[in-house]
Amino acid sequence: MEQSALWAQLERVLDPELDESIVRLGFVRRLEQDGSSVRVVLRLPTYWCSPNFVYLMADGVRRVLTELPGIESVRVELEEHFASEEISSGVTSGRSFRELFPTEAQEELDELRYRFLVKGYASRLLVLVQALRSAGASDDELVESSLGQLEHTGDLAWLVLDDRRRGPVRGRIVERYLVRRAELGLPMLPESPLLLLADGQPIARERLTEELRRLRATVVNLRASTALCEALLHSRQQWWQSERKEVWQ
Amino acid sequence: MITIDGQEVFVIDGHMHFWDGSPQNWRNQWGEAWIKCFYDYHLALSPKEAVWPFEKFMKYSVDDLVRDLFLEGHVDMGIFNSTYLREFFTNGFNTHEQNYALVQQYPDRFILCGSFDPRWGEAGFDTFRRMVEQYPIRGLKLYTAEWYNGSRGWKLSDPMAYRYLELCRELGIKNIHVHKGPTVYPLSKDAFDVHDIDYAATDFPDLNFIVEHVGLPRLDDFCWIAKQEKNVYAGLAVASAFIATRPRYFAEIMANLLYWVGEDKILFGSDYAIWTPKWIVEAFARFELPEDLKQEYGVDLTPQAKRKILGENAARLYGIDIAAQKAKLAQDPIGQQLAAQAA
Numbered sequence: 001m002e003q004s005a006l007w008a009q010l011e012r013v014l015d016p017e018l019d020e021s022i023v024r025l026g027f028v029r030r031l032e033q034d035g036s037s038v039r040v041v042l043r044l045p046t047y048w049c050s051p052n053f054v055y056l057m058a059d060g061v062r063r064v065l066t067e068l069p070g071i072e073s074v075r076v077e078l079e080e081h082f083a084s085e086e087i088s089s090g091v092t093s094g095r096s097f098r099e100l101f102p103t104e105a106q107e108e109l110d111e112l113r114y115r116f117l118v119k120g121y122a123s124r125l126l127v128l129v130q131a132l133r134s135a136g137a138s139d140d141e142l143v144e145s146s147l148g149q150l151e152h153t154g155d156l157a158w159l160v161l162d163d164r165r166r167g168p169v170r171g172r173i174v175e176r177y178l179v180r181r182a183e184l185g186l187p188m189l190p191e192s193p194l195l196l197l198a199d200g201q202p203i204a205r206e207r208l209t210e211e212l213r214r215l216r217a218t219v220v221n222l223r224a225s226t227a228l229c230e231a232l233l234h235s236r237q238q239w240w241q242s243e244r245k246e247v248w249q
Numbered sequence: 250m251i252t253i254d255g256q257e258v259f260v261i262d263g264h265m266h267f268w269d270g271s272p273q274n275w276r277n278q279w280g281e282a283w284i285k286c287f288y289d290y291h292l293a294l295s296p297k298e299a300v301w302p303f304e305k306f307m308k309y310s311v312d313d314l315v316r317d318l319f320l321e322g323h324v325d326m327g328i329f330n331s332t333y334l335r336e337f338f339t340n341g342f343n344t345h346e347q348n349y350a351l352v353q354q355y356p357d358r359f360i361l362c363g364s365f366d367p368r369w370g371e372a373g374f375d376t377f378r379r380m381v382e383q384y385p386i387r388g389l390k391l392y393t394a395e396w397y398n399g400s401r402g403w404k405l406s407d408p409m410a411y412r413y414l415e416l417c418r419e420l421g422i423k424n425i426h427v428h429k430g431p432t433v434y435p436l437s438k439d440a441f442d443v444h445d446i447d448y449a450a451t452d453f454p455d456l457n458f459i460v461e462h463v464g465l466p467r468l469d470d471f472c473w474i475a476k477q478e479k480n481v482y483a484g485l486a487v488a489s490a491f492i493a494t495r496p497r498y499f500a501e502i503m504a505n506l507l508y509w510v511g512e513d514k515i516l517f518g519s520d521y522a523i524w525t526p527k528w529i530v531e532a533f534a535r536f537e538l539p540e541d542l543k544q545e546y547g548v549d550l551t552p553q554a555k556r557k558i559l560g561e562n563a564a565r566l567y568g569i570d571i572a573a574q575k576a577k578l579a580q581d582p583i584g585q586q587l588a589a590q591a592a
Contacts, residue, residue, distance in 0.1 A: 017466065045289075046286050046289065046431075047282040047285070047286055048282070048286060082279070082282060119469075213508070213546075214469075216505075216545075217468065217469040217472050217505050217509065218469040220468065220469075220498075220501040220502060220505055221465065221466060221467065221468035221469045222466075223498065223501075224465060224466070224468070224488075224491065224495075224498045224501070224502060225465065225466035227491075227495055227498055228293065228294075228431075228465075228466070231293035231294060231494075231495075232289050232290065232293050234293065235288075235289035235290075235292040235293045236289050238292070239285060
């Protein structure tokens, strides 16, 4: 198996809270393959990163890699995390979060995962609206359009109106929106409204500004948190660097 | 004190510590990991010239604190957090007993916070009562994510937490600062949530709840709650430190807070010694919201808003008459030293 195929799979694993790939965030420290076994080492921004999120990422790594033909076992290790042992051994053996922390975790993680899928959706929806607006779409056009009016060609996408089209916007913006919309189980028919809130409600024209403002608060939070996590991960490197120096001396 | 628009502004640092994170105080590996994580925060957002060596960061002196806050940091008064973390640190990280030593030295400079933990149960009522009676406790700092006897967190809406809030009423404690910020070991979805604030704020309308770190990374959830509850306030610590190296994010956070929460309900905080207040206060005094955000949100960070956020809001919550307090502070040893410096 090519290393690049493994990395491409890992790209799909997101930090559930930041809605960003763990590869892009720099959390994957090592990836080693030995025949049908893979070992992945994750390094997170802090020693205290929430175990529930950590579990979701580690378990995601196991799941996407075992989807590949020829990969039979995946060992996920956490570097310098207070629950490294429990999470590493638990995920490697495929145990659930509640099995790992029986006295402390009151529920499985589906609800948590869902909550952050919704936040990520908010962000993707807002990005789509902003992109289409700056490509010339009016608010009326946005609330009146349906999914079937999105046209996708290669890396670019357009919103097609009766006599003209608005765009282009980056295709990735549209893809990210559609993928998450489908994950949430929202209508995906060509005649479904282009803009839907996470609960499946269309956005009325007079509510648009207010709804966008709410989405915007979620996005500000997401981006500020991402910036903080990236900065913390960067700061964290110092401890490993200084340990390396000590070994040399 | 800092000058904004030609006017002297009274500064209350709503969130400060005096900790002992030195190896002698580490109870186990958690103590070491804790202070290292704090130091990562320090490095992540401090401008270069404000970075301390790790040695100093683990344990700094009274002189450091007095200089960093009052002599150089423009701070007039500090809301003194007590953080126990006895499971990580042998003598606690910064307990109210330790903080009290400093309060005695400079009684007009600090608002001392105590704490309770509902997991103490009824047996803890007396301990809490004694804390409030024996020390000049004026507010509380609560950590819902703190470890205790095998439990890794609690909620403000727990029935036993309500019993303690009732006790606060009886003892005349009105201001409850709650750490709702970067998460430490929240295992269940509720432990890192901000929604428990909503219940408590509704059921205790006569108490004020200051949500420290504006709930980051749950800023949006916090905003919805603070908009609805008159007695929920935003504590800026951590968010304020974005101002130097991530000014755009700081601006976006401020625009949201001004829109959803309003300038009367935001309290400045540096989180000293994670960050020193000097550079934050100076940058805040100069800070202008970018034009696009002003337009989009219809809000502005005016000199008046800055005055409220830096000191007036906290003064109101704690019943401090700023003019009278200024006169008092001018006479204390720090005030005299400041006057001598200015001369």
